[in-house]
Amino acid sequence: MAKDFWRKGLMALALAGGAWLLLALLEALLTPLGLSAESGLLAERLALSLVWLTAAHLLNVLIGAFFWHGLVLRALGRTPPRLVEQLGNLLVMLLALAGIVGVVFEQPVTGLWATSGAIGIVVGLALRNLILDTFSGLAIHIEQPFRVGDWITCHTRFGTYFGRVLETNWRTTRLATNSRNVVVIPNSFLTSTIVTNTSMPDDVSGFEVKLVLDFSVPTERALRILGAATQQSVGPDGILAEPRPDIEVNATTPDGIEYKISYSIQADKVPPGRARSLLLRMVIAHLRNAGISLSYPRRDIFLARMPWRQRNWHYDKDQVRQLAQLPLFASLSNGELQQLATEMAVFPMQQGETVVSQGDVGDSMFVLAEGLLHVSVTREDGSQFQVAELGPGEFFGERSLLTGEPRSATVVCAVECVVCEITKDAVSSLLAENPALAQAFSRAVIAREMHNGQLASQLRQRELSDRIDAEAGQFARRLRQFFGLTKT
Numbered sequence: 001m002a003k004d005f006w007r008k009g010l011m012a013l014a015l016a017g018g019a020w021l022l023l024a025l026l027e028a029l030l031t032p033l034g035l036s037a038e039s040g041l042l043a044e045r046l047a048l049s050l051v052w053l054t055a056a057h058l059l060n061v062l063i064g065a066f067f068w069h070g071l072v073l074r075a076l077g078r079t080p081p082r083l084v085e086q087l088g089n090l091l092v093m094l095l096a097l098a099g100i101v102g103v104v105f106e107q108p109v110t111g112l113w114a115t116s117g118a119i120g121i122v123v124g125l126a127l128r129n130l131i132l133d134t135f136s137g138l139a140i141h142i143e144q145p146f147r148v149g150d151w152i153t154c155h156t157r158f159g160t161y162f163g164r165v166l167e168t169n170w171r172t173t174r175l176a177t178n179s180r181n182v183v184v185i186p187n188s189f190l191t192s193t194i195v196t197n198t199s200m201p202d203d204v205s206g207f208e209v210k211l212v213l214d215f216s217v218p219t220e221r222a223l224r225i226l227g228a229a230t231q232q233s234v235g236p237d238g239i240l241a242e243p244r245p246d247i248e249v250n251a252t253t254p255d256g257i258e259y260k261i262s263y264s265i266q267a268d269k270v271p272p273g274r275a276r277s278l279l280l281r282m283v284i285a286h287l288r289n290a291g292i293s294l295s296y297p298r299r300d301i302f303l304a305r306m307p308w309r310q311r312n313w314h315y316d317k318d319q320v321r322q323l324a325q326l327p328l329f330a331s332l333s334n335g336e337l338q339q340l341a342t343e344m345a346v347f348p349m350q351q352g353e354t355v356v357s358q359g360d361v362g363d364s365m366f367v368l369a370e371g372l373l374h375v376s377v378t379r380e381d382g383s384q385f386q387v388a389e390l391g392p393g394e395f396f397g398e399r400s401l402l403t404g405e406p407r408s409a410t411v412v413c414a415v416e417c418v419v420c421e422i423t424k425d426a427v428s429s430l431l432a433e434n435p436a437l438a439q440a441f442s443r444a445v446i447a448r449e450m451h452n453g454q455l456a457s458q459l460r461q462r463e464l465s466d467r468i469d470a471e472a473g474q475f476a477r478r479l480r481q482f483f484g485l486t487k488t
Contacts, residue, residue, distance in 0.1 A: 049100045056096035060089045086170075133171040136187035140168055150199035151267045156189050164267070178273035198267065204240065205267045209279060212256045212295040213287075221370070222259060222292075223247055224416045225392070228372035229286035230261055231415055232391055233279045237270060239263040256295035282391075289325075289393035290370050291318055313346050313369040313418060326367065326395060327448060331440040336430055343426035348418050355411040355419060356397060363424040365401035368394055371417025375409050384410070398445050401427060403478045424483075431483055438485060442476040443468060 064085060146152050146165055152175070153162045161183050163175030173190055175183045198205035213222050230245045239245060243264050250260035261283075265275045287293065291312060312318050319341035323329050329337065346369065349355065355366060358378050368390055375388040375396070387409065390396065399405045401424060431437055446468050479485075 052096050052100050052103075053093075056092050060092050063088065063092070132188045133186050136191040137168060137170050137173075139191055140173070140187060145195055146197045146200070149268070150197055151205055151272065152198065153196040154185055154190060155194045155196070156185070157193070161185065162272070178271065198272075203266055203268055204243070204264050205272070206243075206262065206264050207272060207276065208263070209261045209276065209283075210250060210258055211261075211283070212253055212258045213292065214256045214295045217257075217292055219249060219257065221290075222257070223249075224418075225286050225290050225292065225370050226259060226261060226283060228370065228391070228415045228417075229282040230263065230279065231372050232286075232389060233263075233275075233282045237274070238278045239265055239270075239275055255297055286370075286392050289322075289391070291322060313420060316341050319344060319346075319420075322369070322393075323367075325393065328395065328398060328441065328444045330444065331437065332430070336434070336437075340422065340426055340430065343423070343429075345421045345423075346418065347421070348416065349413045351413055351415050353413045355413065356407045356409075358407055358410045360407045361404075362397065362400040362407055363404055365395060365397035365422050366411075367420040367422070368392055369418040369420050371419075372414040373417065374412050374414045376412070377409050389414075398441075398448075402441055402445065402482065403475070404482050428483055431485060435485055438479050438483075439472065439476050442479055443472040446472045446475055 140146075148165050148167065150165050151163070152165060153160060154175070161175060161177070163177040163183055166174040166176050166182065168174075168187070172184045172186055175185065177183055198207070226247045230239070230247060233239050234241045234245070240263070245261065245263040247259060247261050249257060251258040261279065263275075263279065265272060313322060316338070320334065320337045323337050323341060323344075324332075329340070332340065349371075355373065356362060370392055373390040373394075373396075374386055375390060376384045376386045379385055390411070396409075396411060397407065400407060401422065427441075450468060
């Protein structure tokens with residue numbers, strides 16, 4: 001700031017000195033040049049006018065340095081509005097012009113003000129919208145309802161606009177939207193409408209998402225699923241853990257029950273559009289894996305029994321559909337899936353409850369129907385380290401189910417969950433009827449582990465297939481030994 005002041009100050013002094021030098025030269029050379037009295041007087045007045053203008057410029061520089069960026073800055077604690085400073089500079093220049101007319105050219109100033117006033121009225125009527133925008137911009141600079149970089153929502157009569165403030169000039173305010181466009185809004189619209197500033201009073205911005213689910217979905221179940229999806233959206237590229245996201249029943253509509261998800265982000269670090277997209281992707285994934293679809297207007301006509309739109313893990317038919325989506329059971333027939341679903345246990349678990357503990361002996365696997373699970377392992381010093389997060393439709397414990405291996409990690413419910421357990425007895429009956437499933441299960445387990453370990457991205461397709469076949473053969477031998485099968 002000091003460097004800029006000295007640069008402007010020296011330039012203004014140079015201009016003023018040049019003007020005085022020009023005036024002195026004219027007075028000294030008036031007679032040698034043979035100029036007439038009238039011509040000489042005009043030249044002197046023009047040179048003196050230049051002195052007045054350069055002096056006004058120097059005064060503006062001094063006012064800006066010592067008043068606006070000195071006294072006003074210390075009093076307000078922030079940089080004064082640029083528009084106010086520019087209006088002050090304009091006032092000084094107008095006074096200088098009045099001095100030139102009255103002092104230099106010795107003309108009555110009152111007539112000038114009267115004439116300029118009449119002209120001002122005519123111009124004001126013609127440019128009333130421009131003048132309104134200018135004074136509205138002045139009000140915005142003084143009150144500062146938002147700053148450059150803030151995320152705001154403008155509720156104008158032409159629509160609602162959301163974006164980050166790029167600039168507020170004399171006439172307009174420019175917003176950068178999530179669609180990478182720039183919206184230019186006249187200042188008069190901003191001062192006559194409602195503006196929501198999501199970047200004040202701090203850099204944490206609050207947002208909300210609303211969606212409607214069918215009346216047939218129990219409220220407790222909907223809140224559990226949406227809560228798990230929201231929890232999975234928390235992270236450095238998503239929403240904030242604090243303030244804690246909130247899910248509530250917002251309203252009832254003709255199409256179903258409306259739920260509202262309230263969350264917060266740091267808009268300077270995570271664009272609102274990206275955070276909203278991540279949250280919606282998680283919500284859709286959790287609802288889809290739970291067998292629930294978003295509600296929509298009822299305009300269907302059925303000539304037979306209307307199909308059941310919402311699936312539930314507690315019903316046998318829905319269990320078969322859900323189990324068929326798991327890669328481990330992709331090779332099972334519909335009858336085998338029905339048999340497995342009949343013997344599968346479905347039960348709720350509370351937040352913080354442990355599903356399995358690392359090192360425990362077990363002979364069952366689990367499928368997460370609804371909720372969110374945290375997977376952690378115990379380090380050598382005894383501390384817990386979270387290694388994964390499981391969402392609806394994901395499963396774990398397949399090695400314990402098929403080979404009897406101890407649990408390799410501790411799995412805890414991050415929120416309220418619905419968990420399905422498939423025991424050794426349920427799989428044993430399937431293998432007894434169809435021993436070829438041993439190889440299919442083994443290949444599915446090894447393929448999943450390789451893909452989760454990112455080995456699949458390092459090998460070509462043929463090499464990966466050979467590697468899976470080799471390790472699946474070893475796994476199948478252990479599986480048959482665990483279930484007491486003979487190779488067929």
